[in-house]
Amino acid sequence: MGIWILFLLFLLTCAYLPQSSTDPDDEACLENLRESLEDPANILQNWTKTTYSNPCSGFTSYLQGATCNNGRIYKLSLANLSLRGSISPYLSNCTNLQALDLSSNSLSGPIPPELQFLVNLAVLNLSSNRLVGPIPPQLALCAYLNVIDLHENLLTGPIPQQLGLLVRLSAFDVSNNRLSGVIPTSLGNRSGNLPKFNASSFEGNKGIYGYPLPPMKTKGLSVIEIVGIGLGSGFLSLVLSFSAVCVWLRVTEQKMALEEAKISQLMPDY
Ligand SMILES: *[C@@H]1O[C@H](CO)[C@@H](O)[C@H](O)[C@H]1NC(C)=O
Ligand SMILES: *[C@@H]1O[C@H](CO)[C@@H](O)[C@H](O)[C@H]1NC(C)=O
Ligand SMILES: *[C@@H]1O[C@H](CO)[C@@H](O)[C@H](O)[C@H]1NC(C)=O
Ligand SMILES: *[C@@H]1O[C@H](CO)[C@@H](O)[C@H](O)[C@H]1NC(C)=O
Ligand SMILES: *[C@@H]1O[C@H](CO)[C@@H](O)[C@H](O)[C@H]1NC(C)=O
Ligand SMILES: *[C@@H]1O[C@H](CO)[C@@H](O)[C@H](O)[C@H]1NC(C)=O
Numbered sequence: 001m002g003i004w005i006l007f008l009l010f011l012l013t014c015a016y017l018p019q020s021s022t023d024p025d026d027e028a029c030l031e032n033l034r035e036s037l038e039d040p041a042n043i044l045q046n047w048t049k050t051t052y053s054n055p056c057s058g059f060t061s062y063l064q065g066a067t068c069n070n071g072r073i074y075k076l077s078l079a080n081l082s083l084r085g086s087i088s089p090y091l092s093n094c095t096n097l098q099a100l101d102l103s104s105n106s107l108s109g110p111i112p113p114e115l116q117f118l119v120n121l122a123v124l125n126l127s128s129n130r131l132v133g134p135i136p137p138q139l140a141l142c143a144y145l146n147v148i149d150l151h152e153n154l155l156t157g158p159i160p161q162q163l164g165l166l167v168r169l170s171a172f173d174v175s176n177n178r179l180s181g182v183i184p185t186s187l188g189n190r191s192g193n194l195p196k197f198n199a200s201s202f203e204g205n206k207g208i209y210g211y212p213l214p215p216m217k218t219k220g221l222s223v224i225e226i227v228g229i230g231l232g233s234g235f236l237s238l239v240l241s242f243s244a245v246c247v248w249l250r251v252t253e254q255k256m257a258l259e260e261a262k263i264s265q266l267m268p269d270y
Contacts, residue, residue, distance in 0.1 A: 022054050025093040026073045030055055030063070032090030033076075037107075043081045072096035079125070080104040087126070092117040099123040103149065106130055111150075116141040123147040127173065130154055135174065137162045147171040151204075154178055159208070161186050170195045180207025188212055 030052035034044060047063055055061050056068035067075035073094045079101045086109030087102065097118050103125045110133035111126065121142045131153040137160035139145065146168040155177040163169070164186020172187060183202055188211045190196055199212045209215075 023056075023072055025095055026055060027053050029073070029088075029090055029092075029094035029097075030066075032088040032093075036086050036088035036090075038084035039081075040084065041082045043078075043083070069096070074120075075099040077101045078105070083107060086110075087112055087131075089114040091115065094118070095120070097121055098144075101125040102129070104128040108132065110134075111136055111155075113138045115139060118142055119144070121145055122168075125149040126153070128152040132156065134158075135160055135163075135179075139163060140165050142166075143168070145169060149173045150177065151175045152177075156180070158182075159184055159187060159202075163187060164190070167194060172197050173201050174205070175201060176204035178207070179205040181209075183208060183210040183213065185211075 030047070031049075034047045034052065037044065039045075044064060051062045055063050055066055055073060056071045061068045061073070065076060065078040065081075066073055067077070069075075074096050075098060076094070077099070080103070083102070083105040085107065087107060089112035091097070091100070091112065092114040095118065098120050099122060100115075100118075101123065104127070107126070107129040108131065111131055113136035115121070115124070115136065116138035119142060122144045124139070124142075124145060124147060127149045128151070131150070133155065134157035135150065135155055139148065140160065140162035143166070145166050148163065148166075148169065149171060151173040152175070155174070156179065158181035159174060159179055161184035163172070164184055187197060188202070197212070199214070202208055202213055
């Protein structure tokens with residue numbers, strides 16, 4: 001009898017524990033993210049100390065935009081909520097995170113390289129913000145990434161060639177940024193049967209060139225055309241100045257001949 005009561009107590013404790021225990025990493029992640037975000041529309045009003053200290057109750061979350069799995073945050077979806085501020089490096093403490101969507105806000109600041117510690121991350125959508133700085137090459141360490149969408153930001157620097165190592169990558173978009181340099185072959189011309197990315201993934205970056213983008217254009221002219229025009233106009237001005245000198249010489253010659261004729265008419269022969 002006593003054993004049965006003990007067993008029942010044990011079962012009850014087991015059923016109760018996962019709900020009441022809070023993951024300290026998730027708590028640090030959410031608290032720091034909340035602090036780094038500005039929320040003028042007050043969308044995150046229920047992101048408070050009490051809710052993010054226990055964000056997951058079974059499969060649902062009390063927090064707007066958060067989804068839980070096994071008591072851990074596994075999805076954060078805060079797209080199109082007029083959020084400002086920056087992306088906290090402490091997001092890396094949400095170690096079970098599989099999908100991060102902060103797209104279509106007004107977030108500024110850099111993409112934290114610490115995102116590399118999100119080893120389960122499969123979807124990263126930070127598109128349509130005002131993010132600056134480089135694309136962290138360390139993202140290549142998130143081996144499960146299959147979506148990287150960073151289009152429409154103010155990102156600078158090269159496209160890290162390491163991202164080509166992400167064999168699961170099926171969507172990649174860095175269009176409409178301020179990136180520069182050559183498109184790494186590991187992304188522009190992927191080998192084997194890896195999903196291919198076309199020009200639409202890279203366009204809208206003034207400083208970027210290479211396949212699959214069309215040959216570099218500067219105000220609608222290709223490099224070869226510019227060189228051609230340079231050489232052509234150089235040659236033309238040479239020809240023009242040469243003929244100008246010729247004409248001038250001819251004119252002065254004629255003038256001199258005329259003067260000579262006049263003089264010889266005026267002057268009697270001696
Ligand atoms: C927090 O906000 C979300 C969405 O507005 C809502 O579904 C959820 O019930 C709220 N949670 C609490 C604890 O108020
Ligand atoms: C963003 O939200 C606004 C209203 O808040 C809506 O009109 C617009 O369609 C949304 N855009 C996207 C891309 O969901
Ligand atoms: C939480 O994130 C910060 C910033 O990236 C890091 O310094 C710290 O080690 C992380 N803590 C844990 C427990 O992962
Ligand atoms: C990222 O989010 C935007 C809207 O916020 C959406 O239009 C786009 O399709 C998403 N990217 C991917 C690859 O799903
Ligand atoms: C793309 O890769 C294929 C096979 O590796 C190669 O034959 C082709 O020349 C490459 N194309 C460009 C534009 O680099
Ligand atoms: C480029 O790829 C995108 C999706 O990856 C597709 O929607 C689009 O139609 C493609 N464009 C061309 C010109 O093939």
